[in-house]
Amino acid sequence: MRATVGDRIVIRGHVVGEPDRDGEVLEVRGADGGPPFLVRWGDDGHVGLLYPGSDAEIQHFEHAGTKAGTTTGGTP
Amino acid sequence: MRTIDAVRRSGIGIESDRTVREAAALMDTTGVGSLVVLDGGRLAGIVTDRDLVRRALGAGLPSDARVDSVMSTPVLTIDADADLRDAFSRFREHAVRRLAVVRDGELVGMIAVDDLLIDLSADLADLVRPVTAETIFGQRDSEVPATTGD
Numbered sequence: 481m482r483a484t485v486g487d488r489i490v491i492r493g494h495v496v497g498e499p500d501r502d503g504e505v506l507e508v509r510g511a512d513g514g515p516p517f518l519v520r521w522g523d524d525g526h527v528g529l530l531y532p533g534s535d536a537e538i539q540h541f542e543h544a545g546t547k548a549g550t551t552t553g554g555t556p
Numbered sequence: 557m558r559t560i561d562a563v564r565r566s567g568i569g570i571e572s573d574r575t576v577r578e579a580a581a582l583m584d585t586t587g588v589g590s591l592v593v594l595d596g597g598r599l600a601g602i603v604t605d606r607d608l609v610r611r612a613l614g615a616g617l618p619s620d621a622r623v624d625s626v627m628s629t630p631v632l633t634i635d636a637d638a639d640l641r642d643a644f645s646r647f648r649e650h651a652v653r654r655l656a657v658v659r660d661g662e663l664v665g666m667i668a669v670d671d672l673l674i675d676l677s678a679d680l681a682d683l684v685r686p687v688t689a690e691t692i693f694g695q696r697d698s699e700v701p702a703t704t705g706d
Contacts, residue, residue: 528570533564533567534563
């Protein structure tokens with residue numbers, strides 16, 4: 481899973497009724513765009529490092545010269 | 557099956573110089589009960605909601621106490637490419653509910669007993685279903701192949 485600064489991360493709820501969590505990628509600390517990602521979560525702006533599992537999805541936003549897309553978490 | 561293939565939930569980490577209040581808020585925001593504590597990118601420990609209650613709140617620590625003052629160490633690790641049975645062995649030998657999954661010394665995720673139990677129960681349900689059906693509805697004879705007589 482790769483991300484770039486500004487991408488949106490969504491962690492899907494694990495049980496019925498649990499909301500999805502989302503945040504913005506502030507830094508990419510892994511090599512070649514990989515994890516961990518420093519993420520600002522939700523509206524309250526708490527910052528934490530994310531090691532994405534299969535419950536994570538990255539929504540890429542359009543940057544200059546690229547197309548928007550979605551990447552779901554997978555096996556690192 | 558490799559251990560990394562059984563990692564379901566994303567791991568959330570926090571820098572060791574952050575406060576217990578920030579750790580609690582991050583747990584709440586991200587919906588997790590434990591955080592990996594990192595010191596300069598290195599795995600330093602793990603802090604759970606129970607640690608925050610017992611070692612911070614219960615001990616009367618101020619809310620701006622550093623999170624590494626209440627974390628648990630050392631963190632048991634398992635290689636990402638290790639067979640999942642090795643993870644079972646770790647859980648069997650140590651009284652922990654989570655293992656840090658690492659590759660080349662770098663953290664790549666967390667695996668919890670809960671996730672393994674859910675996977676196992678799903679596998680068991682798949683195996684039990686035909687047996688249950690046979691118990692309730694009786695054994696069905698297999699179909700006789702259709703043949704054409706001369």
